[in-house]
Amino acid sequence: xxxxxxxxxxxxxxxxxxxxxxxxxxxxxxxxxxxxxxxxxxxxxxxxxxxxxxxxxxxxxxxxxxxxxxxxxxxxxxxxxxxxxxxxxxxxxxxxxxxxxxxxxxxxxxxxxxxxxxxxxxxxxxxxxxxxxxxxxxxxxxxxxxxxxxxxxxxxxxxxxxxxxxxxxxxxxxxxxxxxxxxxxxxxxxxxxxxxxxxxxxxxxxxx
Amino acid sequence: xxxxxxxxxxxxxxxxxxxxxxxxxxxxxxxxxxxxxxxxxxxxxxxxxxxxxxxxxxxxxxxxxxxxxxxxxxxxxxxxxxxxxxxxxxxxxxxxxxxxxxxxxxxxxxxxxxxxxxxxxxxxxxxxxxxxxxxxxxxxxxxxxxxxxxxxxxxxxxxxxxxxxxxxxxxxxxxxxxxxxxxxxxxxxxxxxxxxxxxxxxx
Amino acid sequence: xxxxxxxxxxxxxxxxxxxxxxxxxxxxxxxxxxxxxxxxxxxxxxxxxxxxxxxxxxxxxxxxxxxxxxxxxxxxxxxxxxxxxxxxxxxxxxxxxxxxxxxxxxxxxxxxxxxxxxxxxxxxxxxxxxxxxxxxxxxxxxxxxxxxxxxxxxxxxxxxxxxxxxxxxxxxxxxxxxxxxxxxxxxxxxxxxxxxxxxxxxxxxxxxxxxxxxxxxxxxxxxxxxxxxxxxxxxxxxxxxxxxxxxxxxxxxxxxxxxxxxxxxxxxxxxxxxxxxxxxxxxxxxxxxxxxxxxxxxxxxxxxxxxxxxxxxxxxxxxxxxxxxxxxxxxxxxxxxxxxxxxxxxxxxxxxxxxxxx
Numbered sequence: 103x104x105x106x107x108x109x110x111x112x113x114x115x116x117x118x119x120x121x122x123x124x125x126x127x128x129x130x131x132x133x134x135x136x137x138x139x140x141x142x143x144x145x146x147x148x149x150x151x152x153x154x155x156x157x158x159x160x161x162x163x164x165x166x167x168x169x170x171x172x173x174x175x176x177x178x179x180x181x182x183x184x185x186x187x188x189x190x191x192x193x194x195x196x197x198x199x200x201x202x203x204x205x206x207x208x209x210x211x212x213x214x215x216x217x218x219x220x221x222x223x224x225x226x227x228x229x230x231x232x233x234x235x236x237x238x239x240x241x242x243x244x245x246x247x248x249x250x251x252x253x254x255x256x257x258x259x260x261x262x263x264x265x266x267x268x269x270x271x272x273x274x275x276x277x278x279x280x281x282x283x284x285x286x287x288x289x290x291x292x293x294x295x296x297x298x299x300x301x302x303x304x305x306x307x308x309x310x
Numbered sequence: 311x312x313x314x315x316x317x318x319x320x321x322x323x324x325x326x327x328x329x330x331x332x333x334x335x336x337x338x339x340x341x342x343x344x345x346x347x348x349x350x351x352x353x354x355x356x357x358x359x360x361x362x363x364x365x366x367x368x369x370x371x372x373x374x375x376x377x378x379x380x381x382x383x384x385x386x387x388x389x390x391x392x393x394x395x396x397x398x399x400x401x402x403x404x405x406x407x408x409x410x411x412x413x414x415x416x417x418x419x420x421x422x423x424x425x426x427x428x429x430x431x432x433x434x435x436x437x438x439x440x441x442x443x444x445x446x447x448x449x450x451x452x453x454x455x456x457x458x459x460x461x462x463x464x465x466x467x468x469x470x471x472x473x474x475x476x477x478x479x480x481x482x483x484x485x486x487x488x489x490x491x492x493x494x495x496x497x498x499x500x501x502x503x504x505x506x507x508x509x510x511x512x513x
Numbered sequence: 514x515x516x517x518x519x520x521x522x523x524x525x526x527x528x529x530x531x532x533x534x535x536x537x538x539x540x541x542x543x544x545x546x547x548x549x550x551x552x553x554x555x556x557x558x559x560x561x562x563x564x565x566x567x568x569x570x571x572x573x574x575x576x577x578x579x580x581x582x583x584x585x586x587x588x589x590x591x592x593x594x595x596x597x598x599x600x601x602x603x604x605x606x607x608x609x610x611x612x613x614x615x616x617x618x619x620x621x622x623x624x625x626x627x628x629x630x631x632x633x634x635x636x637x638x639x640x641x642x643x644x645x646x647x648x649x650x651x652x653x654x655x656x657x658x659x660x661x662x663x664x665x666x667x668x669x670x671x672x673x674x675x676x677x678x679x680x681x682x683x684x685x686x687x688x689x690x691x692x693x694x695x696x697x698x699x700x701x702x703x704x705x706x707x708x709x710x711x712x713x714x715x716x717x718x719x720x721x722x723x724x725x726x727x728x729x730x731x732x733x734x735x736x737x738x739x740x741x742x743x744x745x746x747x748x749x750x751x752x753x754x755x756x757x758x759x760x761x762x763x764x765x766x767x768x769x770x771x772x773x774x775x776x777x778x779x780x781x782x783x784x785x786x787x788x789x790x791x792x793x794x795x796x797x798x799x800x801x802x803x804x805x806x807x808x809x810x811x812x813x814x815x816x817x818x819x820x821x822x823x824x825x826x827x828x829x830x831x832x833x834x835x836x837x838x839x840x841x842x843x844x845x846x847x848x849x850x851x852x853x854x855x856x857x858x859x860x861x862x863x864x865x866x867x868x869x870x871x
Contacts, residue, residue, distance in 0.1 A: 137701060150342065150457050172845035206457075214383055262836065269839025280379075287382040291468055294386035295460040298393035298447060302456050305398055 138248040142255025145239050151202050152235050153263070158209035158292045159228060160267030161285050164275055165213070170221050171268050178228045179261035185236020186253040194241050198234060203303055205231050207296030213289025216282060232260070345455030349462020352449060353470065358406075358413055358504040359442060361497040363467055365416035366435055367474015368490055368497075372423055372481055377431055382471055384432070385439050386464065392440035393460075396447020405441055406508040412438035413501030420494025423487070442467075585648040587612055589625060589632070591655040597625040597632065605648065612650060613637040615673075634686055636662050637670040684813075691814045695821020698800045699829070704756050704866065705793055706829055711763030711859055712786060713833055715770060715778050726830060728783035732790020733797060734819055740798030741815050747795050750870060756796050757866035759789045764860025771853055797822060 146152045159178070163171035195201075209227065212219065239256045243249060274281055353359050370381040395402055415434060418424070446463050453459030477493060480486025585605035589597040599612070600623060614620050615634025618627040625632070638648045641664065650662045652673070662671040672690045699705055712729065716722045739745045769776040778785045801818055840846060847854065 140700070148342065150346075150455075150461050154457075154461065168842070168844040172843045175840075175843060175845045211387075214387065262832070265836055265839045265843070265845070269842035272842045283379040283383065286379075287386070287468070287471075290383045290386040291464045294390035294393070294443075295457065295464055297387075297390040298397060298443075298450060298460050299457045301394040301397040301447075302450050306451060 138251035139255040139258075141247070142239070142252035143259040144255075145242055145252075146235060146256060146259060147263075149238075151206065152238070154292055154295065155202075155206045155209045155231060156235075156260070156263050157267050158206070158213050158289055159231060160264050161271045161289060162209055162213050162217070162219070162227075163224060163268050164271035165216050165282075165285075166219060166221070166224060168272050170224065171272060173221065173225060174228045175261070175265050175268060177225050178232045178264045179257050181229045181232025182236040182260040183253060183257040185233035185238075186240040186256055187236075188233070189237040189240025189243075190249065192237075194237055198238060200300075200303060201230070201234055202238070203296055203300040205234070205296075207293050207300055210289050210291070210293025210296050214286050214293055216286050235260075342455050342458045345453050345458025346462040348453060349459035349464075350466045352446060352459075352463045353466045356445075357500060358410055359445070360470060361500045362409065362413040362416055362438060362442070363470035364474040364477070365413065365420055365494065365497045366438070367471040367476075368420045368478045368493060369416055369431070369435075369474075370471075371475050371478020372420060372490060373425060373428075373431060377428055378475070380428065380432065381435060382475070385435060385471070386467075388436045388439040389443035389446075389467075392443025393447035393450070394443075395440070396444040397450050402441070402444050405444060407505060408441050409438070409445065410501050410505035410508050412441065414498050414505060415501075417494050417496070417498025417501050421491050421498055422494075423491055585610060586651060587649070588651040588653065590653045594655065595627045595629060595631050597627070597652070599623050599625055602651070607640060610638055610640040610648060612648075613639055632673050634673060635670050636664065636673050638664050687810060687813055688817050691817030692821040692824065694800075695818040695823075696825040696828075697821070698797065698818075699822045699825035702796075704753075704760060704863075705796070705826075707859055707863065708756075708760050708763060708789065708793065709826060709829060710833060711760060711767060712778075712782075713830065713837075714767050714855070715763065716782050718834065718837075721782060722830075725782045725786045726826075729786040729790040729793075730823060730826070732787040732792075733794030733822075734790075736791040736794030737797045737801070737819060737822075738794075738815060740795050741801055741811060745795070749799055752792075752795055752799070754867055754870040755792055757863050757870055759792055760863035761860055761867060762789075764856050764863060767856035767859070768853055771856065 146156075156178075159174065160171075163174045205227070209231075212227075236253075236256065240253065243252050271285065274285065353363065366381060366385065370378045373381075412434070416438065419426075419431075419434070446460075450456055450459060478490055481490050586601070586603035587599055588602045589599045591597050599620075612620070614625060614632070614636065615627070617630055617634070618625055618632065627633075632652060636650055641648060648664050650664070650671075650673075652660045652662070654660070660673070662673060664671055672686070709726070709729070712725055713722065716725045736745070740747070763778070766776040766778045770779055797818075801815065
């Protein structure tokens with residue numbers, strides 16, 4: 103009896119998510135409202151190349167069980183912040199976009215396989231992703247951006263998304279056997295996106 | 311605090327809902343939302359693709375364990391291979407006829423409730439997945455935002471599978487099983503129509 | 514100007530308590546910086562975030578007043594209903610500076626024609642930047658008192674309003690402006706958010722939390738109204754100091770609770786929340802009154818502002834509860850030895866503000 107409403111809720115949310123996109127397509131400056139903290143918080147969310155692997159990473163962590171998963175809640179935001187700070191001093195590496203897409207594909211594949219990873223490997227993925235995305239977001243700051251606020255906002259949203267996604271995925275995995283399969287199918291889709299766009303990038307490098 | 315337990319599915323759903331909303335606020339958002347939109351609509355605008363996707367879900371549900379979970383997980387990956395071929399611009403012969411034929415084949419399988427060994431089913435679905443992915447892959451380089459386009463058509467395709475699986479849940483009931491088979495027959499007919507279109511007999 | 518661009522107007526208004534503070538971007542920045550670190554501090558375990566917090570507290574404070582503004586003033590005198598003659602009473606340094614009026618007005622210097630709707634809507638300046646960081650529009654209506662609207666780089670647009678009557682467009686303008694302003698104000702008001710966070714921490718959740726948050730809301734709505742209408746007036750500095758002190762109090766209460774003592778808040782949560790709500794409402798009021806809203810629209814502006822504050826506050830509560838839930842799911846809780854850290858962080862940050870504000 104419980105399954106129906108939940109599925110419905112999920113489907114409805116997805117439908118809303120999709121339906122709202124064209125409507126709000128006329129984007130405006132995020133920077134003008136609520137200050138640089140919030141523009142830092144929104145910046146990663148505007149890039150699917152970042153949000154997608156974040157969620158995949160969280161689900162991957164959830165597959166390792168709560169005892170291991172919780173470490174990424176600490177490690178990932180830290181790496182994000184360090185990456186952001188590093189972007190102030192070091193220019194973005196040229197392999198950035200490539201690495202970003204590889205991370206999408208790798209995390210997606212690992213979720214699809216429901217891979218049991220050693221904690222070190224999981225954290226290594228989290229660190230590499232955090233550093234890269236932190237640097238990419240940090241590079242988006244302009245001269246008038248308050249750096250401290252922007253980077254705090256970015257770190258906060260990284261922490262928030264990773265925590266919520268990990269917690270939700272762990273809770274979601276309890277119960278019926280179709281649930282891990284649903285998450286694995288989702289991971290497989292993420293991997294598919296990563297592989298195809300990676301292929302495109304190798305043929306004709308995309309910006310980002 | 312225990313009384314205030316949040317429903318995990320709802321939280322997850324809300325989270326998913328929030329993600330694509332967020333890009334809409336972006337300064338670079340127009341590319342992302344355009345890509346998402348066109349990607350999302352791409353599988354939905356080709357009726358031959360659309361029905362075949364639903365057929366995959368239906369058949370998976372009909373076949374039961376382990377196909378019901380092998381198919382949704384492996385399909386995207388096989389599709390990605392096809393997508394890669396499309397992105398790289400590799401020539402692949404008879405794309406449209408083969409998509410139509412796989413629609414017919416899948417529809418027939420569902421209509422007659424055929425239960426071949428898993429590898430046969432997987433191969434059939436796999437061939438279809440490659441050609442389907444190829445068709446999308448060809449579009450990818452033209453998209454405003456490639457990753458958004460990819461995410462868009464992936465969501466649409468996933469939802470079509472889900473639709474098929476949810477309809478397929480009916481096989482548990484006697485009348486429902488008939489409905490599922492009728493759907494399969496209808497899909498087969500649509501496939502025939504598009505095959506005739508693809509080889510130039512009609513249209 | 515489409516609806517969403519309109520939001521921009523509410524941009525930075527919330528942070529600056531005093532008009533002169535509004536001219537310095539860093540003034541707004543400092544407040545916001547503390548605000549958003551709140552979830553981190555409370556959820557603990559994130560040393561980096563705490564470090565940022567401390568840096569955020571110390572660094573921008575010194576930069577806050579570094580930016581001196583040069584003024585430019587344009588005066589608009591109403592010569593007939595909806596028709597104004599505009600003149601620079603203090604000409605701009607940067608000659609490219611031009612006022613931007615609402616779309617229903619036509620500006621052909623020196624004449625401004627706004628028609629029956631009058632001069633209502635968004636006011637802004639083109640060319641505000643490093644040379645000219647602040648500009649003022651003074652409106653002398655046919656009857657009634659003069660109104661002054663100040664635009665700065667930190668607050669690039671302001672809202673001109675009048676009694677909306679039955680004009681739906683004006684109502685919509687007002688709702689959009691002040692709801693956004695309210696959301697903006699609470700989400701940047703780190704001290705308010707920290708207090709709410711403290712309440713959540715103390716009351717834990719469930720029905721009791723609903724009652725406590727409601728009591729806080731009722732409290733600050735009452736005093737916000739009272740202060741906006743000028744029934745009560747509290748000087749700003751002691752008020753801000755008292756607000757800081759209220760957060761210290763919550764921090765102390767959390768520590769007490771963790772030691773097993775039953776504090777005041779644990780015993781009478783909603784009474785305490787109501788009392789401190791009264792205090793924080795006075796704080797919200799300063800944000801609203803410094804905008805210089807005309808008396809005619811004050812009740813409506815107040816209503817929408819309050820709605821915005823509630824939306825922002827409930828969003829914050831929802832996010833904190835969701836994060837707490839996620840932390841329990843992931844079993845990512847503070848170790849026993851660290852359980853008191855968030856309370857001490859809240860307490861010491863608030864004490865620091867208190868010292869800064871007295």
